[in-house]
Amino acid sequence: MLIEHPDEAAGLAIASGLRFAGYAVAVCPGPLGHGQCPLTGPAGCAPAHDADLVVCSLGYERVPAREVLRELRTRYPDTPLMVEVPSDIDADLRELLDGCHQLPASATPEQIVAAVQSLSGRAVEEDHAGA
Amino acid sequence: MRSPFHSEQEAFRFLLLLILGLLPIVLAAALGPTWLALVVLAVILGVLALRVAQLRMRKVRGLALPVKMAPPHMGSAAERRVLIVANDTLGEEALLSEVERLACVPDTRLLLLVPALISPAARLTGAIDGLLDQARARLKTALDRAAHGLVVAGEISEADPLEAIEDTFATFAPDEVIVSTRSERAASGLEPRLAGLVRERFAVPVRHLVFDPGSAVQEPDRDTEARYRHEFGDAAARKFGLKALAGAGILAAVLMSMVALVQSSERDEARAASQAAEQAAWLPPVAKLVALKVIAASKRGPEGEKHDAFTTTEFAVRAGQPQQLRIDNTDSVPHSITAPAAGVNIVVMPGTHTYTLLVKQPGVFLWFCTFVCDEWAMQHPGYMSGYINVS
Numbered sequence: 001m002l003i004e005h006p007d008e009a010a011g012l013a014i015a016s017g018l019r020f021a022g023y024a025v026a027v028c029p030g031p032l033g034h035g036q037c038p039l040t041g042p043a044g045c046a047p048a049h050d051a052d053l054v055v056c057s058l059g060y061e062r063v064p065a066r067e068v069l070r071e072l073r074t075r076y077p078d079t080p081l082m083v084e085v086p087s088d089i090d091a092d093l094r095e096l097l098d099g100c101h102q103l104p105a106s107a108t109p110e111q112i113v114a115a116v117q118s119l120s121g122r123a124v125e126e127d128h129a130g131a
Numbered sequence: 132m133r134s135p136f137h138s139e140q141e142a143f144r145f146l147l148l149l150i151l152g153l154l155p156i157v158l159a160a161a162l163g164p165t166w167l168a169l170v171v172l173a174v175i176l177g178v179l180a181l182r183v184a185q186l187r188m189r190k191v192r193g194l195a196l197p198v199k200m201a202p203p204h205m206g207s208a209a210e211r212r213v214l215i216v217a218n219d220t221l222g223e224e225a226l227l228s229e230v231e232r233l234a235c236v237p238d239t240r241l242l243l244l245v246p247a248l249i250s251p252a253a254r255l256t257g258a259i260d261g262l263l264d265q266a267r268a269r270l271k272t273a274l275d276r277a278a279h280g281l282v283v284a285g286e287i288s289e290a291d292p293l294e295a296i297e298d299t300f301a302t303f304a305p306d307e308v309i310v311s312t313r314s315e316r317a318a319s320g321l322e323p324r325l326a327g328l329v330r331e332r333f334a335v336p337v338r339h340l341v342f343d344p345g346s347a348v349q350e351p352d353r354d355t356e357a358r359y360r361h362e363f364g365d366a367a368a369r370k371f372g373l374k375a376l377a378g379a380g381i382l383a384a385v386l387m388s389m390v391a392l393v394q395s396s397e398r399d400e401a402r403a404a405s406q407a408a409e410q411a412a413w414l415p416p417v418a419k420l421v422a423l424k425v426i427a428a429s430k431r432g433p434e435g436e437k438h439d440a441f442t443t444t445e446f447a448v449r450a451g452q453p454q455q456l457r458i459d460n461t462d463s464v465p466h467s468i469t470a471p472a473a474g475v476n477i478v479v480m481p482g483t484h485t486y487t488l489l490v491k492q493p494g495v496f497l498w499f500c501t502f503v504c505d506e507w508a509m510q511h512p513g514y515m516s517g518y519i520n521v522s
Contacts, residue, residue: 003334011199011334012199012334012335012336015199015201015334015335016306016336019201019202019203019204019306019334019335020208020306022203022204023203024200024201024202024203025200025201025334026198026199026200026201026334027198027199027200027334028199029197047198047200
C-alpha cells in the first residue's frame, strides 16, 4: 500500500493501521515533502508502480497534488486509487476522480483502514468470482 | 557490504554484470596488446568505483525519494514490537530503566540491537573480535538487567547500523524504533544522525534518546535532528570523499605501474627479438634440408685405397634449430653420425631416410661413425667422420 500524505504523523498513523491490518506500507509526503516528485519527471515512481493500492491524501484543492493524481492515473492506470476528497469538488477534480474510490476529507486512520479492507475484500471476491 | 547473493535474481544479475565486465578485458587481451587490456580494466574499475561512490554518497546524503517503508505487523493484533538500537549507551541507567518499563507493558516484545560498528579497516585486517566481544558484553549486561526472558531478546550485528536495522525489519518487523546515541559520536558509539536516517527510511514511529555524561536523557527536537543530519552527514561525506580520493590515487598508481611494467617487458621482448634477428642476419644461411649418401669403398684415401665415406661430412647448423638430413645409405649395414660432446647420435639405416640433427649449444663438434666398418675412414674427417659447426 502506498500512502501519500503531506503530514508525517498522519501518514504514519494510517501506515500503522494498515500494517496491523496485514499490509506492507510505503509512505510518501508527495510533492510538498521534498520539493521534487518523481511522478512529475520522466523516471516515474517505483513505489507507486509496485503498489496494490494508493491511498491519496495530498489535499486536492492544490494544483501540485492534482498533477500527482493525474500522473498516477496516466502512468499506472491499473493501480486502484483511494482518494480523500474535499467537500467542494470543482469540475476539473470531478473529472480527475472519475473511477477512483473516494473518501471524505479528514477521514480517520480507522476509516481509511476499513475502506482499504473493504476494497481488498471486494477485490478478492471479484477474483474468486472471476475464477 | 550487502551480499550480491542475497537472492537468486541478484546472484544472476551479479554474474551477468561480471561476465559483461570481463568480456571487454578478455577481448582486448586477445585482440590487442596487453596494455590495452589493462587500460580497459582501468576504465571498467573506474566506472565501477564511480558507481559505488555514487551509491555511497547517496547513502551518506540520504534517500533520493522521501518514501518510508515498513513490512506488515507481525504477531497478534495486540502485540507491540519495539526495536532498541544502542551500543555505547547500552549501559546508561535511563536506557535500562526504559527497557525495563517497556518490558513490563503487556503484549510488548523488545529486541535490543547492538551494531558492533566494525570499521572497513578492522574488517579488512580481521581485527573484529574485540569489537564483537565489547558489543556482546554490553548486550549481556543489559539483558541481565532487564531479565524478562522471552520478552527481551538481543542481537549483535556486524553490519552497518542502518543495514542491520533494515535486516531487523525483515525478521522482527518492529512497530516502533528507539535509537539511543550520544550528542557527539564516540569511537565505539552510534552516529547521532542515525535516528534521522531511520525516521527517513521506515514508516514506523522513531524515538531518539540522547545521553550525555552528567545530564538527563534528552529527546532532540526537529531542528536538533536536522543539525545532526547536517553536521554528521557533511562530516561523513567529507571523510568518504577523502577516502575515495586516496583510493582512486592508489588504484591509478597501481594501474600505471602495471601498464609501465607491461610496456617495459614488451619493449624488452621486442629488443631481444630484434637482437636475435640481427644476429641471424649476420650468420651464414642454413639449408633446410641436406641430402647426402653413405657409399662403401667410394672415396680414395691418400694411400691410394678406396674407403667408405659420407658424401657430406661438414654440417653447418644453428643452435637449437633442427636440421633435416636426408641420407641415402647405399651400404648393406647401418652407420652413424655420433658426436657425444654435442649430444648427437644418429643411426643411419640402409636405404633412404630423413633424420633430424639438433644441437643446442654453439661450437665445433667432431662426429664419427660408431659402427665398425672402415676403421681408417672412421678416424679421418671427410670419410666416416667430420665436423658439426654450430652457430
